[in-house]
Amino acid sequence: MAAERSRRGLDWLNFFVADVQTGFGPFVAVYLTTQAWTEVQIGFALSLGTLTAMISQVPAGALVDAVRDKRRTAMLALLAIAMAAILLAALPSTLPVLLSEVLHGFASCVLTPSIAAISLALVGRARLGERLGRNTRFAALGGAIAAGVMGLVGTYLSPAAVFWLTAALTVPSLICLSSIRPDDLSRQVAAARAEQQAKGRGLVDLLKDRGILVFAACCALFTLSNAAMLPLAGTAVTRQSGDEASLIIAASIVVPQLVVVAISPSVGWLAEARGRRLVLLAGFSMLPLRGALLALVDAPIGLVFVQALDGISAATLNVMLPLIAADLTRGTNRFNLCMGLFGLAVGIGGTISTSLAGAVASWISPGVAFAMLGVIGLLNVLLVWLAMPETREELPEGAVSPA
Known part of the structure; x- marks a missing residue:
């Protein structure tokens, strides 16, 4: 109790x-x-x-x-x-x-x-x-x-x-x-x-861990792809919708949050039952899909529906970042330091994303900027598929996965 x-x-x-x-x-x-x-x-x-x-x-x-x-x-x-x-x-x-x-x-x-x-x-x-x-x-x-x-x-x-x-x-x-x-x-x-x-694993050994380096790169690519999508779409919506733009942007923020509320426990359960890589691949695959759809969708209301995909990828990162940090620091006292490294990677990607996408949208077109962000998201999926190790601890023979 x-x-x-x-x-x-x-x-x-x-x-x-x-x-x-x-x-x-x-x-x-x-x-x-x-x-x-x-x-x-x-x-x-x-x-x-x-x-x-x-x-x-x-x-x-x-x-x-x-x-x-x-x-x-x-x-x-x-x-x-x-x-x-x-x-x-x-x-x-x-x-x-x-x-x-x-x-x-x-x-x-x-x-x-x-x-x-x-x-x-x-x-x-x-x-x-x-x-x-x-x-x-x-x-x-x-x-x-x-x-x-x-x-x-x-x-x-x-x-x-x-x-x-x-x-x-x-x-x-x-x-x-x-x-x-x-x-x-x-x-x-x-x-x-x-x-x-x-x-007794030391800090130097921890920082040489391939899994930590690969997932840090995944975190940076995630926000490099993701951070600029809504601001870029919001600029286009403001030009098209005028006074209704604030309402549409608000809905585009709330809808992904509701998706996160709905699916987050399932994301955690699936990661424990079926492994981390499967969840990462499923969640991160929403990034290239969202970039492609935002490049094609013109109707402001379509932005709200496309933004629902952001809830899936956001729930994935929010659950998996600390979970993978715990996996990769198993047997050490470096869990929070590892989270800090991943958080730094997230921040670097997000900082570059808005400036890079804004420059491409101004110099070429918003459609090309969305396509670029989608390609970065696709590279993230490929990195998980080709280089990210499975970090879930193997259960002893005869043990049952957590339910």
């Missing part, structure tokens, strides 16, 4: 953490615009936050690995995010805003691996895929609801109210975190430490 309470606490922790993180999305640009910031100033602030998040991925992962109490690192990260939100809401001048972006960027890099480590400690490696599927489901649901609520709050109260609400939502997040009992984590943690002592 106590363990069930901890699992429920982790469910709702993911839900409220997604709420908190949603406040630092596009709402920052809207808010700073109302404070008479120029586009250059806003761009610099947002870029500083992005750069901080990218360079913090690896050190933040190493930090979480080094700290035994992952609940404490998650708590401190949530408090730091609350402080970042309060700085934005109360002091929208240059130095506090820049400090807020840096604080949020680093804290987010600590919070994500902390929750993944808590998940691993709560259920163990054998059921981690299913647990990550539940994490992704609750996070997607929280993010979708928060986007709507914060949009209403920002419109009918004030843009600053979004960040006061963000800070307030850290309170239920902390309550959910406190409901995860340390005793429910200790058994798996003790087993993991015994395994680490038995195998």
Whole structure:
């Protein structure tokens, strides 16, 4: 019963953490615009936050690995995010805003691996895929609801109210975190430490692992293909639809989130039952298909239906990234460091994607840009097929796959 309470606490922790993180999305640009910031100033602030998040991925992962109490690192990260939100809401001048972006960027890099480590400690490696599927489901649901609520709050109260609400939502997040009992984590943690002592694999050996290098390349190619698709499609929709563009873009964001909510647990179960490569191939194959369809579809409503494919690929990456990191660091204390490496690869791909696609769309045409993004997605599928090893641990003879 106590363990069930901890699992429920982790469910709702993911839900409220997604709420908190949603406040630092596009709402920052809207808010700073109302404070008479120029586009250059806003761009610099947002870029500083992005750069901080990218360079913090690896050190933040190493930090979480080094700290035994992952609940404490998650708590401190949530408090730091609350402080970042309060700085934005109360002091929208240059130095506090820049400090807020840096604080949020680093804290987010600590919070994500902390929750993944808590998940691993709560259920163990054998059921981690299913647990990550539940994490992704609750996070997607929280993010979708928060986007709507914060949009209403920002419109009918004030843009600053979004960040006061963000800070307030850290309170239920902390309550959910406190409901995860340390005793429910200790058994798996003790087993993991015994395994680490038995195998003793070092960091240098870990960084030479072929699977880590291949999957890091997959992560970079994924966001290189994926990140620019919706912004590029949104530009075309805005030109065609005028006042209805915001509604169509909103639907294009919400629909994939609903798909993630629906399929994430199944993605985790399938990865445990049938292996990681099968799930990666199925999920990543949506990228070239989506790129091809976006190059061909002109009707704005068609964008919404095509975007449903984004939910499949997003659910795949969200579940598989921490799951494969756990596989590839089995027997070591480098799980969160590995997640940081993968997160860095994701960030690099996403940063290049929008600039590259925008340049191709301007110099040649949007259709060619979509085709290019689809080809990159196809290269990602081929990389998984030809080079990615199966990382699921082979079950002993006579054992039953997790159900």
